[in-house]
Every structure is written in structure tokens, then in C-alpha cells.
Amino acid sequence: MPQIRMVAFDADDTLWRSEDYFDAAQAEFERIVAPHVSGPGALERLAAIERANLAVFGYGVKGMALSMVEAAIEVTEQRIGAADLHRIVVLSKEMLAHPVELLPGIRAAVEEIAAVHPIVMITKGDLFHQEAKVRDSGLGDLFRRIETVSEKDAATYARLLSEFDAGASEFVMIGNSLRSDIAPVLALGGWGVHVPYHLTWAHELEAEIPTAHARRLYTVAEASELPTAVRAIVEAASPESVGA
Template identity: 70%
Template sequence: MTTIRMVGFDADDTLWRSEDYFAAAQSTFESIVGAYVGDDARTTERLYAIEKANLAVFGYGVKGMALSMVEAAIEITESRISSSDLQRIVQMAKEMLRHPVDLLPGVREAVEQVAADYPVVLVTKGDLFHQEAKVRDSGLSHLFRRIEIVSEKDVPTYRRLLEEFAIPPEGFVMVGNSLRSDIAPVLELGGWGVHVPYHLTWEHERQADIPADAARRLRSLTHADELPGALRAIAAG
């Protein structure tokens, strides 16, 4: 048997929609820049390279994306992009920051059921103000014993959190859509992961190495309503 001491939840694309808005913004960006350079300028590839390089400076989230888009637009068009088109990119980011929180199907009921059986925490990364607003507007904040908005979700971050929670890794289960950020670091520490894939995943979050000896502590689900049963199966060993 496994004694589950705490269950952690990711936020974006695990509890509510997020990547849909980023994907739409990227499509609009490519349309704006494409008017200057055509379709063969490797716009998607070059934007991602700039976003990835800027993560250590801007972090994750809409604001970092917008700054990277402005930089990429200037670079790709060789400074030919107009100020009005740069303003369109900035305005697009503002609209993303105002998007309503749209919970995924079955999420509210699943989190409520899990919170009735275990202490639950929210562990998410991104812009502090935006993430705080989304958590507040989700209507779920009262269910979480603690809400952690971190700059990165990696082994050192999860190790620090588990030490602060006074929870051994083997008693912690992390639920999320990203193998790279939500699952792999927790498995490496000796915890459990429940992967609930989303239909869209940012390229940066797609790759993750799961060692064979850790795979036994990974569960994959299709829908949020399967989560309570998955946790019961983990606890039963």
C-alpha cells in the first residue's frame, strides 16, 4: 500500500484552458510577420528560439511571450515592421491577460473529491499577477491548502516544496498535463505522477525523459473524472 500524504495540481491546461490562447496568439503573430517576409521565413522556429532564450530573463507567461514576440518581429522583419503592427502584438497580449478562466470538463468535481480525501496544493509557474488572478477567478482557491506560483518547476523546486510541506516524496502525487514540468521532476524525486494530457502542448513542454524504474509510479488518464479512482488505485498499491 502507498500512503498518499498530499496531492499537487498544476493549473494551466490541467484545471483550465490556457494553451489555446497562446496558440491563437502565435497564429496571429505569424500572420502579422508573414505580411513582411512571406511563409518561408521559419517564423515559428525563430520565435520559439527567441522565447526559449528569454525564459531565464522574462520567465513564463503572457508577458514574456509578448516581449519575445516583439523582439522576434523586429528581428525577422529586419526592423521593417511598423509601430502599428507592434502595437497589435502588445494589444493581443493585453487581451490574453483578460481572458476569463474556463475550467476544463469535470475538473471542479474531481478537485472537490480529491480535496475531501487528501490535502491538496496548487503548484504552477508563470507571471505572478496573472496566475494569482486566474486562481482567484477559478473559484477553486478555497480547496487548496497552499498555492505556490514558482518561476520553474524542476527537481530543486519540488524538493524545496516537499521539505516545506514536510512530505516524503513517496507520499506526494502530482497531477498535470506536462510530463516535463509536472511529472518528470516528481518521479525523479521518488514521488508519483498522474498525467492528464491536454490536446495542445507548447513545444517547450513536450519532451521529457521518464526512466524505466520511475515509470511504475506514473499513471496516465484521459479525463479529470478518472482522477479519484486513479488515486485510490495508487493508495491500494
Template identity: 70%
Template sequence: MDDNRSLAMVGFDADDTLWRSQDYFDAAQLEFERIVGAYVDLADSRAQQRLYEVETRNIAVFGYGVKGMVLSMIEAAVELTAERISAADLHRIVGLGKELLRHPVELLPGIREAVEAVARDFEVVLITKGDLFHQEAKVRDCGFADLFRRIEIVSEKDTATYARLLAEFELPADRFLMVGNSLRSDIAPVLALGGWGIHVPYHTTWAHEAQAELDVDPPRLRTVVRAADLPGAVAELAALATHNRG
């Protein structure tokens, strides 16, 4: 880590990289569709697509996370049912959000050991986005927050955000590697700045996070499917980073 030619820092995403998250959102969406399905034909109404459209246009207003999703569900439900949805069913939608916020943190298999292994050789930071209160609670409850040099909860993860963080870390982009499940938020912005990335696909991903423009085979990107393979992939890219700088 003292060699200024080498990789110096590894960033980790949180939701669906360290612990489960999207599964709970998917379950909430299914329940939302069951609620709305009592009023409209789900196929004809394109309920899933219209909810996504409402969520997307509301990101700039509500940001990411459970609260924004629930407010968008309420708005979409009112629109889809032409204002016929009952107060009781709107209350059920609010309850979906409360359940999401109360879910315990469930670490993904082997991830703690993987982060510990990486942290033995590199400084590690946690970079996540979403509702501040909810993310702080999950970080607090995950059980290994002390491994991270810094914990950053941001409103968006784009090139501007990563550039700001790297400036605060006093680190050039080519000495930084980001690990995460989202191509849009974790990988593409870091690669665009000249950094490195390890994509860890999750079995379910919100459509918004799957949209990213990448080269067909970016040389500074690796993909792993098991947490146990993360330390090896980090070491491989670190060696390549040193070679490129040397």
C-alpha cells in the same frame, strides 16, 4: 491520511490541467504569424521555429507567461523583418498580450468535481508557474481555490523546486503525487524525487513542456484522459504507495 505509510498529498497543476490556457497562446501565435507574414514569407523565414527559439533563450530573463511571450514576439518580429516592422504592428503584438491577460478562466469539463473528490481523501495543493500577477488573478477567479491547502506560484517547476516544497510540507516524496498536463514540469521532476504522477494530456502543449526524459513505462505514473477518471487513478496509486511502504 493518518497512516504514515500512505499517500498523503496530491498536487495539481493549473494551466491546461484545471483550466484552458494553451489554446489562447496558440491563437495569439497564429495572429503573430499573420502580422509578420505581411513582411516575410512565413515558410522561408521559419517564423514559428524562430519565435520558439527566442522564447526559449528568454526564459532565463523573462520567465514564463504572457509577458515573456509578448516581449519575445516583439524581439522575434524585429529580427524576422530585419527591423522593417511598423510601430503600428508592434502595437498590435502588445494588444495580443493584453487580450491573453484578460481572458476569463474557463474550467476544463469535470475538473472541479474531480478535485473535490480527491480533496475528500487527501490534502491537495496547487503548484503552478508563470507570471505572478496573472496566475494570482486566475486562481482568484477559478471559484474553488479554497479547496487547496496551499497555493504555490513558482518561477520554475523542476526537481529543486519540488524538493524545496516537499521540505516545507514536511513530506517525503514517496507520499506525494502530482497531477498535470506537462511531462516536463509536472511529472518528470516528481518521479525523479521518488514521488508519483498522473499525466492528464491536453490536446495542445507548448513544445517546451512536451520535452521530458521518462522511462518507457514508469511504475509510479498513470495517464488519464478524463477528469472523471482522476479520483480512481489517485486511489490506485495510493494503494500501490501503501503496499510499497508496507
């Protein structure tokens, strides 16, 4: 008898493209400040300012844009003009209004898994933007619950599992970030399916998976392999399975 009672999906870079837009925004930032700076280093200063502001702004496009305004002023030593700074605000609005681009094969994979298991979405970042993306994705109705959280750590997953009335050993999390989607769920005793994305913010790569947890971690190369990975977990999690 399968013991898996719930399958959760990350959203950004698991269901749809996200990091591509942040990378494109950084390239645009570099073009905006380029005429006003003499040497390299603008992106490094932007990254440092974004890190320093993370504690007050949190994740998301609006905080990124405010950090870009601040960084543009600093790296140009206030030489940048109002029109160029306005381009950063416009850029943030374009990112927030950008149509959702689902990743290849993800709709079929989500539908196939949802036909067998209750599924939920657990996403990090700006609530307003995430809800807009869920609406635009057309996937919302497949999910029992859609949770936007400010940080994906073990305490957050423990709270959500309690709200979902599911045990960690009955729970599978699917996502592209080892740090946010996989490591904390494995630490609680849950199961993880890692789907690496071609672009990953360095911050999201920092994770240690203890060897003892690794048997509950599956890795797939693309979305079409997700249903098979979940079936393998159901098999491994069943009481009849040796060593489960």
C-alpha cells in the same frame, strides 16, 4: 492504512486551458507580420528568439509579448509599423485578462479528491497572472497552498515537500507535463498522475521516465478519471500492498 498525505495539481492545461491561447497568439503574430515579410519562417524565428530570451524573461505572457515585438521587428527588417506592433501589446493584455476556462470535469474531480486529501496547487510562470487565474477559477478555496514557481525541477519539488512537511512517497502530483509535473516527482520517490492535454508545448514533452519509476506513474485520459487514479495510488502506497 493509506500513506498518501498530499495531492498536488498543476494548473495550466491541467485545471484550465492555457496552451490554446499561446497557439492562437502565434497565429495572430503570423497575421500581423505577414504583409511585411516575403517568405515563410517567421514562426521559426519567433520560436528561436523566445528560446534565447527564456533565460532573462522566464515563462509567461509578458515575456512572450516582448519576444514577439522583437521577432516582428527582426523578421520584417524594421518595416513593421508602430500600429502593428501595438497589436502585439494589446494581444498580451487580452491574454492576461481572458476569463479562465476550466477543463471539462475538473471541478468535480478536484472537489472529490479534496474531500479525502489535503490538496495544493503547484504552477509555473508569471506570479501575477497565475494569481489572477486562481481568483477567476473559483477553485482557490479548495487548495491548502498555492505555489507559483519559476521552474519545476526536482530541487523545487524537494523544497516544497519540505515546506509542506510531507515525504515524497506520501505525495501525488497531477499534471499534463511529463517534464515539469511527473518526471521530477517520480525521481524523488513520489507518485504521478499524467493527464495529457491535446496541445503541449514541445519543451514540456522532453522527459525520460526510468523504468524503475514507472510503477509510480498513472495515466488517465480525462479529469473524471482522476479520483479513481488517486484511489489506486492510495491502495498501491499502503503498507499492506504487495511490493509497495
